[in-house]
Amino acid sequence: MSVEEYADVTVVGAGLAGLVAARDVRRAGLSAxxxxxxxxxxxxxxxxxxxxxxxxxxxxxxxxxxxxxLAALAEEVGxxxxxxxxxxxxxxxxxxxxxxxxxARPVLxxxxxxxxxxxxxxxxxAERAREWDAQTLHTWxxxxxxxxxxxxxxxxxxxxxxxxxxDELSLLHVLTYIRSAGSTSMLTDxxxxxxxxxxxxxSHLLAVRLAExxxxxxxxxxxxxxxxxxxxxxxxxxxxxxxxxxxxxxxxGRLITTRRVIVAVPIALxxxxxxxxxxxxxxxxxxxxxxxxxxxxxxxxxxxxxxRADGRSGSALSPEECVSAVxxxxxxxGSYGALIGFVVADRARALARLPAGDRRAAVVGSFVRxxxxxxxxxxxxxxxxxxxxxxxxxxxxxxxxPGAWTxxxxxxxxxxxxxHWAGAETxxxxxxxxxxxxxSGERAAAEVVAALAGTPGGGPxxxxx
Amino acid sequence: MSVEEYADVTVVGAGLAGLVAARDVRRAGLSAxxxxxxxxxxxxxxxxxxxxxxxxxxxxxxxxxxxxxLAALAEEVGxxxxxxxxxxxxxxxxxxxxxxxxxARPVLxxxxxxxxxxxxxxxxxAERAREWDAQTLHTWxxxxxxxxxxxxxxxxxxxxxxxxxxDELSLLHVLTYIRSAGSTSMLTDxxxxxxxxxxxxxSHLLAVRLAExxxxxxxxxxxxxxxxxxxxxxxxxxxxxxxxxxxxxxxxGRLITTRRVIVAVPIALxxxxxxxxxxxxxxxxxxxxxxxxxxxxxxxxxxxxxxRADGRSGSALSPEECVSAVxxxxxxxGSYGALIGFVVADRARALARLPAGDRRAAVVGSFVRxxxxxxxxxxxxxxxxxxxxxxxxxxxxxxxxPGAWTxxxxxxxxxxxxxHWAGAETxxxxxxxxxxxxxSGERAAAEVVAALAGTPGGGPxxxxx
Numbered sequence: 001m002s003v004e005e006y007a008d009v010t011v012v013g014a015g016l017a018g019l020v021a022a023r024d025v026r027r028a029g030l031s032a033x034x035x036x037x038x039x040x041x042x043x044x045x046x047x048x049x050x051x052x053x054x055x056x057x058x059x060x061x062x063x064x065x066x067x068x069x070l071a072a073l074a075e076e077v078g079x080x081x082x083x084x085x086x087x088x089x090x091x092x093x094x095x096x097x098x099x100x101x102x103x104a105r106p107v108l109x110x111x112x113x114x115x116x117x118x119x120x121x122x123x124x125x126a127e128r129a130r131e132w133d134a135q136t137l138h139t140w141x142x143x144x145x146x147x148x149x150x151x152x153x154x155x156x157x158x159x160x161x162x163x164x165x166x167d168e169l170s171l172l173h174v175l176t177y178i179r180s181a182g183s184t185s186m187l188t189d190x191x192x193x194x195x196x197x198x199x200x201x202x203s204h205l206l207a208v209r210l211a212e213x214x215x216x217x218x219x220x221x222x223x224x225x226x227x228x229x230x231x232x233x234x235x236x237x238x239x240x241x242x243x244x245x246x247x248x249x250x251x252x253g254r255l256i257t258t259r260r261v262i263v264a265v266p267i268a269l270x271x272x273x274x275x276x277x278x279x280x281x282x283x284x285x286x287x288x289x290x291x292x293x294x295x296x297x298x299x300x301x302x303x304x305x306x307x308r309a310d311g312r313s314g315s316a317l318s319p320e321e322c323v324s325a326v327x328x329x330x331x332x333x334g335s336y337g338a339l340i341g342f343v344v345a346d347r348a349r350a351l352a353r354l355p356a357g358d359r360r361a362a363v364v365g366s367f368v369r370x371x372x373x374x375x376x377x378x379x380x381x382x383x384x385x386x387x388x389x390x391x392x393x394x395x396x397x398x399x400x401x402p403g404a405w406t407x408x409x410x411x412x413x414x415x416x417x418x419x420h421w422a423g424a425e426t427x428x429x430x431x432x433x434x435x436x437x438x439x440s441g442e443r444a445a446a447e448v449v450a451a452l453a454g455t456p457g458g459g460p461x462x463x464x465x
Numbered sequence: 466m467s468v469e470e471y472a473d474v475t476v477v478g479a480g481l482a483g484l485v486a487a488r489d490v491r492r493a494g495l496s497a498x499x500x501x502x503x504x505x506x507x508x509x510x511x512x513x514x515x516x517x518x519x520x521x522x523x524x525x526x527x528x529x530x531x532x533x534x535l536a537a538l539a540e541e542v543g544x545x546x547x548x549x550x551x552x553x554x555x556x557x558x559x560x561x562x563x564x565x566x567x568x569a570r571p572v573l574x575x576x577x578x579x580x581x582x583x584x585x586x587x588x589x590x591a592e593r594a595r596e597w598d599a600q601t602l603h604t605w606x607x608x609x610x611x612x613x614x615x616x617x618x619x620x621x622x623x624x625x626x627x628x629x630x631x632d633e634l635s636l637l638h639v640l641t642y643i644r645s646a647g648s649t650s651m652l653t654d655x656x657x658x659x660x661x662x663x664x665x666x667x668s669h670l671l672a673v674r675l676a677e678x679x680x681x682x683x684x685x686x687x688x689x690x691x692x693x694x695x696x697x698x699x700x701x702x703x704x705x706x707x708x709x710x711x712x713x714x715x716x717x718g719r720l721i722t723t724r725r726v727i728v729a730v731p732i733a734l735x736x737x738x739x740x741x742x743x744x745x746x747x748x749x750x751x752x753x754x755x756x757x758x759x760x761x762x763x764x765x766x767x768x769x770x771x772x773r774a775d776g777r778s779g780s781a782l783s784p785e786e787c788v789s790a791v792x793x794x795x796x797x798x799g800s801y802g803a804l805i806g807f808v809v810a811d812r813a814r815a816l817a818r819l820p821a822g823d824r825r826a827a828v829v830g831s832f833v834r835x836x837x838x839x840x841x842x843x844x845x846x847x848x849x850x851x852x853x854x855x856x857x858x859x860x861x862x863x864x865x866x867p868g869a870w871t872x873x874x875x876x877x878x879x880x881x882x883x884x885h886w887a888g889a890e891t892x893x894x895x896x897x898x899x900x901x902x903x904x905s906g907e908r909a910a911a912e913v914v915a916a917l918a919g920t921p922g923g924g925p926x927x928x929x930x
Contacts, residue, residue: 285759291753
């Protein structure tokens with residue numbers, strides 16, 4: 001038997017997007033229930049407890065300039081930030097010749113110029129949208145670059161940022177991505193870019209504190225009266241029956257009658273829900289094409305941040321290494337050393353095929369080649385392979401192959417009857433980032449509140465079985 | 466409450482692939498149950514009854530040379546074929562200058578030569594696979610063709626064959642497709658090609674007769690003893706719990722304990738099933754990328770096949786028309802006239818956005834421009850938009866964007882524990898065609914029979930709840 005509930009608005013997914021959406025809906029005096037498949041909130045932000053007693057920040061963890069909605073949320077829930085350690089020199093392996101950078105710079109500049117031509121809310125309306133969407137990033141890069149190490153460096157930059165290879169991506173998608181963040185350097189940089197600062201206690205705290213407030217029996221969050229509702233964990237949604245006036249959301253053991261639904265999960269998961277009636281074919285075709293990136297995030301701890309003594313920042317990059325991008329992840333007081341590494345796209349696919357011992361050897365081998373023999377014996381080691389997470393499917397976000405933005409782009413945010421769409425993928429600004437997730441939740445909540453304003457409450461036309 | 470059943474093998478999907486698989490499994494003396502979401506068998510073959518009393522062949526309908534497994538099936542179940550009417554001249558609008566064809570021919574010849582380099586069972590192993598998979602068909606065509614009408618003609622040829630546009634498709638996918646069929650002309654031609662002959666009574670009869678035999682209480686099909694089982698309609702599968710030794714297949718109102726599962730539905734639908742444990746990430750990434758084509762099939766009937774009197778075959782092609790490809794679909798005795806038209810890819814997306822009256826006007830307008838004013842008043846008119854079919858998602862088949870074949874191609878047929886994969890998409894020969902569907906069913910059944918040979922029967926390790 002299922003628990004039957006009613007809420008004005010039902011939010012699917014308790015990641016940042018869904019929790020922010022529920023917050024805003026309740027601030028408008030409407031009730032909101034968030035249903036979440038996992039037994040935790042936070043989605044792709046996660047303070048993951050490891051079996052041997054330590055905790056890693058397994059998902060998104062950075063905040064940078066212009067990520068204003070994420071910053072506002074952090075301030076609201078009282079989570080501090082601190083700068084990513086970035087003193088000293090970046091460690092490079094391969095591709096590091098002045099000539100390589102000299103050849104790469106104009107290519108990045110040209111991408112920035114093209115990206116500036118894109119209307120951020122409607123990339124498909126760019127004057128050259130069809131031309132850009134008809135080719136892969138690889139095709140475009142190949143027309144600009146012939147020198148192999150420069151090409152390797154550029155491919156590294158984009159696979160690090162998108163967790164997909166240049167030959168999988170539409171050029172229009174990449175330009176949209178750049179436009180969405182502001183510039184290529186905003187995407188790639190630590191200081192002045194998306195990796196500039198970290199959250200004290202982990203980004204996961206944002207979601208945890210939002211969820212606490214949503215579940216608070218007092219019904220207020222300090223910002224005035226709130227509608228009722230709460231967060232229901234362990235409740236994967238398998239079906240949404242809907243029409244223009246409302247919906248019934250069916251989750252494991254739970255049946256929620258509601259006036260509006262906000263689906264705030266990655267596209268690959270949104271596609272796993274059965275919609276009755278079926279979604280319009282443009283939306284279904286979008287679902288068939290938008291694919292998650294592939295990322296394995298690595299955590300290594302050491303007694304000390306020994307690389308700093310060598311004048312190294314802990315940042316390391318190489319197109320030749322399994323772990324192609326590394327950052328210093330030590331605590332602010334430097335009481336121990338920590339490195340995080342990103343294994344992305346083809347490197348992640350290759351690594352995932354190895355047995356565990358070989359994976360660790362490959363990863364630690366990269367760290368040793370970057371930082372020397374002291375890197376050989378981490379006190380703690382962890383891998384988080386997001387493509388094996390059933391309720392995520394892949395990280396960091398989702399990408400589109402050629403031909404999709406120009407055909408299905410408008411379906412990304414367009415509501416379908418009582419169903420609205422949120423999630424980092426749906427944000428025009430900082431798409432696929434935590435800041436984009438927050439913005440998407442705010443946007444979807446505003447849509448829903450506007451739609452319900454002035455309409456009478458009460459039961460929707462769709463009836464629970 | 467669910468009906469609980471047991472079968473050695475459970476087949477998901479009663480299209481040609483699934484029914485053929487079940488036939489072969491039962492011929493090996495094993496029991497097989499086919500579960501089908503719809504209330505009919507046949508999948509993308511369908512004698513669709515229209516409200517006003519006529520019937521159309523709404524799905525795949527042709528058989529051509531080298532489609533030997535489809536031919537063998539037709540003979541086995543006693544369905545005759547007859548030649549597609551093709552006497553007289555093809556009607557062209559636009560793009561028809563000798564120069565256009567002269568410029569297009571070498572491009573098609575080059576594609577045929579490149580396709581011949583592809584190992585049919587493993588396209589990702591072609592020497593130039595990565596190069597071909599890193600670009601769209603559009604990029605490659607643009608490097609060969611500048612003359613606009615030639616480009617339009619080539620784009621028409623491929624969108625007609627794949628129901629997707631050149632800028633959505635990996636060049637490697639297109640080459641694989643050509644290799645799978647034999648040549649570009651095998652794909653495009655009526656006489657000597659994939660559109661050469663039709664089935665008396667419709668291709669749907671193949672599935673109907675296979676299903677009758679599978680449901681026969683005598684348990685034999687004239688080819689020796691058969692295991693038990695049958696076809697269960699109206700039973701969409703929503704979950705498969707599986708391990709190496711067996712599975713429990715959960716469908717609406719039905720719980721089947723089984724030793725092996727053959728999933729024989731399009732990839733987009735295979736992805737809608739919940740797998741426990743989750744599929745390996747390579748398979749899940751494949752699911753996220755393989756997208757159905759977009760096709761609206763048109764049927765128009767007239768008192769007579771009036772175009773024949775003008776010396777026209779009824780075949781018509783134009784890059785300028787909404788209905789870009791038309792064939793004579795009259796009955797063999799010519800007792801009335803019938804035309805079928807294909808509205809594909811971008812044309813289908815545009816047509817689907819119009820209201821019904823405008824759609825019909827646009828379609829009939831194409832027919833009038835091809836064949837004159839006599840085409841203006843069909844006695845019967847029908848559209849079948851396969852992208853709105855919940856249990857298909859799109860036709861004719863599924864395609865891959867750049868970067869996918871080289872990364873996820875091997876996952877297309879590789880079994881996952883007790884789960885095997887069939888369906889036209891999975892066939893190395895005549896991929897996406899009915900012949901490919903038959904071959905895939907035969908291949909998957911052979912895999913399962915080999916896997917179960919010599920292993921003890923009895924209940925699998927996965928238990929029904």
